[in-house]
Amino acid sequence: MAGLSDWLEDYRNWRGRQEWEQGKGWQDFFGGDPRAQEQFEKLSGFGTGSHGLGGLAGTFVGTKARTSDLKALDVAKQLEKAGEDPKKIWFDTGWFKAPWDKKWRSEISDAEMKATPADWRSTIAGTNIQDTDLGKAYSHQELYSAYPHLAEAEVYANPDISSRARYETGPTGEDMISVKLDRPQATATLKDYFSRLRDPKSPDYWKSVAAEGYFDQDYPTYRAGLKDMLSHAKDVRNEISDMNQGMIYPSKYEERFMSPIIHEVQHAIQDLEGFARGGSSEEFTAGGKINPETGQQYTMEEADDLYRKMGGEAESRLTQKRLKYPAGLRRLIFPLDELDVPLEEIYNPRNHVSLKTK
Secondary structure, three states, X not given: OOOHHHHHHHHHOHHHHHHHHOOOOHHHHOOOXXXXXXXXXXXXXXXOOOOOOOOOOEEEEOXXXXXXXXXXXXXXXXXXXXXXXXXXXXXXXXXXXXXXXXXXXXXXXXXXXXXXXXXXXXXXXXXXXXXXXXXXXXXXXXXXXXXXXHHHOEEEEOOOOOOOEEEEEOXXXXXXXXXXXXXXXXXXXXXXXXXXXXXOOOOOOHHHHHHHHOOOXXXXXXXXXXXXXXXXXXXXXXXXXXXXXXXXXXXXXXXXXXXXXXXXHHHHHHHHHOOOXXXXXXHHHHHHOEOOOOOOEOOHHHHHHHXXXXXXXXXXXXXXXXXXXXXXXXXXXXXXXXXOOOHHHOEEOOOOEEHHHO
């Protein structure tokens, strides 16, 4: 098996990048040896430690980010004018231009984004809606250094919104991010379940559940079942503690809400930078709008398809996809190669023109 340092060097150089562009995936690159791939993943960031190969990524930012490398952007523009390939421009400078809105972008790392205990305020009397500031709910120094005002964006845990998450601007221009979550009810439910786990008279009593599940097993298996149930009870207790301390949700399930929140943060950046915006399916179904291609009202399928192909939505989903990429891979994977809809069909809702129709 070849030395790991040799693989890393090969992957760093341009020749290795070209091989990757030509379609060589992980299996080909590591000669089908899973041990080699496992070692590389650990070294590049999947495992413990930080051994980046250069370039971090995550959330897409523009020229208004305070931390943007504008000198590298000047180089990128010169390379574009010289007719250089967009991928090579990305590899060399960390900048790329989104074809759907002609705006330059770079990336900042989301790797250190973490949920933190926050002071959740009850927003409307008689409801379970709570709010806090993004900078209190999540630590993310890269983001707040780039856009300091986003630390003060309002985050709402609101069980009444129709979608999983939502971004909007308030009456005075403030950024507002909502996630579909009932924190008070979630905490109460956890506490009720925990009390049943500890109650010998309850069918959910941890020893009873273990005995029922492993009744006809041998004694070692039964003991293992007891251990698992006791561990589960401790996990539930820790989840309650997380909620009481002000976590948006138990840390064990942190990404359940981190992913949609970073999606909405990307929408906030799009508004600031003038990138193609996101939207909703209702834009096409409300008011009986007519699809010019069919002469009929938009169907839900057609509306959903157009919603997914909005530049802002495609970009925000891409942000989610790259959220937890290890440092060693992000700069080496060209963002536009990872879109989940055809590039030529993505359009800018600000002018309703796609690459396909130009």
